[in-house]
Amino acid sequence: MLLYEHNAVNENDLTIEHSKSRPRDEDAHAGLAERIRTLRQAQGMSQVDLAAKAGFARSTLSKIEKGQLSPTFELLLKLARGLQIELAALVQPERHPLVGRLHVERRMSGVALDYPNHRFYALASQLQGRHFQAAVVDFIEADLAAFGPMNRHESEDMLFVLSGRLAFHSEGYTPITLDVGDSLFFDGTMGHACLSASQTEPCQCLYVYAAL
Known part of the structure; x- marks a missing residue:
């Protein structure tokens, strides 16, 4: 189990x-x-x-x-x-190291990890030594009460909405709703919850983060 x-x-x-x-x-x-x-x-x-x-x-x-x-x-x-x-x-599974700093990844071909509130696709994981990481995340949960404890992690974060609508809840700020093309920068150490603003479809975002 x-x-x-x-x-x-x-x-x-x-x-x-x-x-x-x-x-x-x-x-x-x-x-x-x-x-x-x-x-x-x-x-x-x-x-x-x-x-x-x-x-x-x-x-x-x-x-x-x-x-x-x-x-x-x-x-x-x-x-x-x-x-x-x-x-x-x-x-991501171990792969042969790349020579140079160019990497093309088509159709999110990397490993997807499923969690209760979201699905996480790491991007360009073969490129080592970066100052930031990137992923595509599908936010599935739409009910804040069902989300569980707010997330906290030691990173600086950016979200860019690719599809759907994002409902962003955080400590100290009123809830924010973002549409396609909107972006958000925030401190990951602040309690936060990312939800889909729709009960019927997920919100997909580009997620860029740098560990503190």
Whole structure:
């Protein structure tokens, strides 16, 4: 059974069973679990070592590596810092390194990761050493009450609406609705929730972020 982890203070309250009726890519999450374990072992770290560096419980890491728990974006950032690699190296299979700085990716051919509130497609993950990362995200949830705890992660973020309408909720600001062609820059450490403003269709955004 695949569980999803939500961002909250108490890790014991973070795991919930995925109950929404939308498709999941079990193979993608299994591949993610294997990459995390392989990268950790390649650096000679135990689960205790990596969990300490990443800043969360060893039991959480154990569940992630067994494929029993799907890490949120916040946990992926922490794992990348603990492993001292870029986030894209976690979410994409290893490929041959590119020579030069040109990369074409057609039709979002990379691995897609499904979460209760969104689907995440990493872009150009083969390009290493970047100061920013990019992804296309489908925001599926439209009900703030069903979203769960607001997200927080140590990054500077930008969203550009590609299709649908985005409802952006955050701490200290009134809710904002963005249409196609609108963009938003914000501090990822501020509590925030990205939702579709429509009950019938998702909102797709280009997401660009830089870890702090």
